[in-house]
Amino acid sequence: MNRRNFLSKAGISAAAVAAVTTVNAPAVIAQKKFxxxxxxxxxxxxxxxxxGCERLAKRIGELSDGRLTIQVFAGGELVPPLESFEAVSSGTVEAGSGAAYYWAGKEAATQWFAAVPFGLNAQGMAAWFHGGDGLKLWEETYAPFNLVPRPSGSTGVQMGGWxxxxxxxIDDYKGIKMRIPGLGGKVVSKAGGTVVLLPGGEIFTSLERGVIDATEWVGPLHDLRMGFYxxxxxxxxxxxxxxxxxxxxFFNKHSYESLPKDLQHIIDAACMENEQWALAQFxxxxxxxxxxxxxxHKVEMIKFPDTVLSALRKLAEEVxxxxxxKSPMAKKVNESFKKFQKVVGSWGSISEQAYYNSIVPKA
Amino acid sequence: MNRRNFLSKAGISAAAVAAVTTVNAPAVIAQKKFxxxxxxxxxxxxxxxxxGCERLAKRIGELSDGRLTIQVFAGGELVPPLESFEAVSSGTVEAGSGAAYYWAGKEAATQWFAAVPFGLNAQGMAAWFHGGDGLKLWEETYAPFNLVPRPSGSTGVQMGGWxxxxxxxIDDYKGIKMRIPGLGGKVVSKAGGTVVLLPGGEIFTSLERGVIDATEWVGPLHDLRMGFYxxxxxxxxxxxxxxxxxxxxFFNKHSYESLPKDLQHIIDAACMENEQWALAQFxxxxxxxxxxxxxxHKVEMIKFPDTVLSALRKLAEEVxxxxxxKSPMAKKVNESFKKFQKVVGSWGSISEQAYYNSIVPKA
Structure with missing residues (x-):
């Protein structure tokens, strides 16, 4: 992308550029507004x-003293939700947010950066991204799409569903109609279930009318709002x-790289700050x-039996x-993930797992 | 503190101020160097x-494009390690780092912001700070010392010791000589142990010669370096x-508050980014x-028996x-902590704990 296109795409007004060109060169750079x-x-x-997206935009504005401002549009407000990847990839807009498994149709490898059944938890994923080669592999995966990815935060362990x-x-999965997308859905399907895909707005009614027998969503905070109980x-x-x-x-690579270095750092820091913030909120x-x-609401909580979890885990390994x-990149990412989980998992077992079991021995 | 004192304390050179006063007012603020x-x-x-401290300083320099630079001194290089709190409190230097339980002698409440036996783990502490009232209470605790605290990151669950x-x-603690500081030490003491305080450099020899029977340190990474095996x-x-x-x-409150708003935000973001980074490294x-x-090194790993953990937990509650x-602030902080742990702990039990137990059922 040439500079003129970039300036236009970045939304820098001619007036803003003119206003600062009277100052000396470094100051001009410092005063550019994006x-x-x-x-x-x-x-x-x-x-x-x-x-979290709105918080990120606000923080970037604060950290850059208004030099980089981001207007946030919810799904469908500017482009349909699942077209955000494409919109940022093509440079129509500069930034987007979702979850990497939404882009599995573009590249199977994306799924490991979002959620892997029986894979790493929030702490393990963060360690893979920032203490292992997770983020580097993620960047490599998004680069062909002209995108720079940044982790935005984890939901923590989700609930198993309603x-x-x-x-x-494990046989109770046979014939069950469940709304469960992604890799989890493939596992349920392997177990003999019928996986149903439904938009968020149709789940409650389908569950209430018996069109589906089960659904997963997120966790107590979001499930409570949906009224699934x-x-x-x-x-x-x-x-x-x-x-x-x-x-x-994810950020358009040309837009990101055309920013002054300090603004690139500000984006990175605000994203990483958001990781810390998001998990704390969840x-x-x-x-x-x-x-x-x-x-x-007197909800009955049930833990999946250990035998069911073991059976699902075997199926998950197959999936x-x-x-x-499906792709060389997916193979490479899966190898890194498995290797990292083995090492970090052995530590998690004698640290976090032993800690939890010392607080509530039988849970 | 008046402005002249602040400028002098913040280390702004007269030349730097003079150099920018020819530009218009907002630009002057933007160009000040600290x-x-x-x-x-x-x-x-x-x-x-x-x-992590050096990383923080580097990041603040990058995020501020050199407007705020921090020179980092290890313990003893400028002031003795445990005098850093006082040095920042008095304004001799602007920033410091340690762990809040080091300052228990100043105010008992500080201990809850570092480590509580059988208390919150890294994820729980982060939730208390950023999703509960933990950080607000921490600020309230440090304010009388003219300090602004920021969480710097968690070690995660530490090891029980060598x-x-x-x-x-629990009777095996009777007569045991163990190097274990802080609240953990008080618990071991209640169990009948003799708590020994030793500087880091003397622990290995004391353990080797039988002067002590046991020591705790941090976790595998740091314990390996100490050669305790x-x-x-x-x-x-x-x-x-x-x-x-x-x-x-911790930052000198006057120094922090005298910074332009965007630099205050940059400090906050860099600290929170460091939280995410540090735990990932550990x-x-x-x-x-x-x-x-x-x-x-063929180290023999042993889990504390459940009966010992239960007994220690009771003693910890007494401690x-x-x-x-010991102080009204400690009472207030303890109440908030206990209440938060109860709520977040019930969630941790069906999320993280159940997750870990589904990966390694018996650990």
Whole structure:
């Protein structure tokens, strides 16, 4: 992209450029103003998800003292939610947000950067990104699409979902109609279930009318808002299919690289700050929502039986190998992920796992 | 503090001020340069700890495009390690780093912001700080000392320590000589142990010669460097006494508040970015170091028996109530912490705990 195109795309007004050209050269650079747009995949006002994007934009404005401002559009406001990747890739807008598994159709490798059934949890994913080669591989995966990815934060371990049929053995999945997208859906399908894809707005009614027997969503905070406790009997845990789902930010590579270095750093810092912020919100607010679900709405919490989890885990390994065979990049990412999980998992087992079990021995 | 004092203390050179006064007013503010000093409590080059402080300084320089630079001094280079709090409080230097429990002698409440035996882990502490009232209470606790605190990152769950005597019942603590500072030390003391305080450099020899029977330190990464596997037989887990130790940054309140708003935001963002970075380093590097300890040095890992953990937990509750009685602020902080742990802990139990147990069922 040449500079003139960039200036125009970046939304720098001619007046702003003119106003600063009277100052000396370094000051000109310092005073350039960039006005960007971000298109997300989230509904307006969705707590933590869309809220995090708006928080990011605000922080970038504050950190840059107004030199880089980002106007945030919820899914559908400017482009349809799942077209945000394409819109940023092509340079129509400069920034976007979603979750990397949304882009599995573009490149199978993207899925490992969002959620892997029985894979890394939030802490493990962060370690892979920032202490391993996770982020480097993510950048390599998005580069052909002219995008720079940044982790935006994790939901933490999700819930297993809302069920109207009990899951006591792996065979109980046979014939079950469940709304569960992505790799988790492939696992349920392998177990004999019928995977149904439904937009968010149709899930409650489908569950209430028996069109589906089960659905997964996020965690207590978001599930409470959806009112699922009014349409399903059992609330299962843990969310083996999404143990630490990471959301993503992505920036048009030319736009990002054309920024002065300090503004690139500001984007990076604000994204990483958002990672820390987002998980804290999920943890704090899920805790409070869980109390409401249990104490006020008398929701019955059920843990998936260990035998079911073991069976699902075997199926998940098959699914991952099948997905990894879909592209050279997916193969490479899967190898890195597996190797990292083995090492970091052995540490997690004697640190976090032993800690949790020392607080609530039988849970 | 008046403006002239501030300019002098902040290390703004007269030339720098003069150079920019020819530009219009907002530009003057934008061009001011601040040169700060940070004094830490850590030895030079200590991985993640001192490394994190140097990383922070570098990031603040990058984010501010050189407008705020911080020169970092390891413990003892400018002031003795444990005088850094006082040095920043008095305004001798602008910034410092340590862990809040180092300042328990100033105010008992500080301890809750670092590590509470059987308290919150890294994820829980982050949720309390950024999704609860933890950081607000921390600011309230440091304000009388003219300091602004910022969380600097967590070590994650630490290890239980190196022992030359086996701990099979709570009675095995009777007469044991252990190097274990802080609240954990008070618990061991209540269990009948003799708590020994030793500087880092003397621990190995004391353990090797039998002057002490046991010591705790940090986790695999740092323990490996100390060579403890050559001086002790058993490596116990989990680190019940420090389940998610947070390190701290603190800034002279007048210096911080005298900065332009965008530089204050830059400090905040860089600190929060460091939180995300630090835990990722501990997790990734502890995992690798653990493999070395087990496979190369044939270290024997032992989990504290559940009955011992339960007994220690009861003693820890007594210690916390005693500490909380030491000041009104400690009482207030303890109440907030307990209440938050109850809510966030119930969520952690069905999310993270159930996740870990689904990956390694018996660990």
């Amino acid at each position: 006005r960007w747009k971000m298109v997300t995949t989230w509904p307006p006002k969705l707590p933590v998800f869309q809220e 069920f109207n049929k009990k899951i006591e053995t 009014q349409a399903a009997k059992y609330y299962y845990y843990p969310g083996w299919h999404e143990p630490g789902t990471y959301l993503d930010y 943890d704090a607010q899920n805790g409070a929502a869980l109390q409401t679900l249990i104490n006020k 991952l190998e099948e997905e990894a065979a | 040169r700060w000093k940070m004094v830490t409590t850590w030895p030079p080059k200590l991985p993640v700890f001192q490394e 022992f030359n005597k086996k701990i099979e019942t 050559q001086a002790a037989k058993y490596y116990y887990y989990p680190g019940w006494h420090e389940p998610g130790t947070y390190l701290d940054y 997790d990734a590097q502890n995992g690798a170091a653990l493999q070395t300890l087990i496979n190369k 916390l109530e005693e500490e909380a009685a």
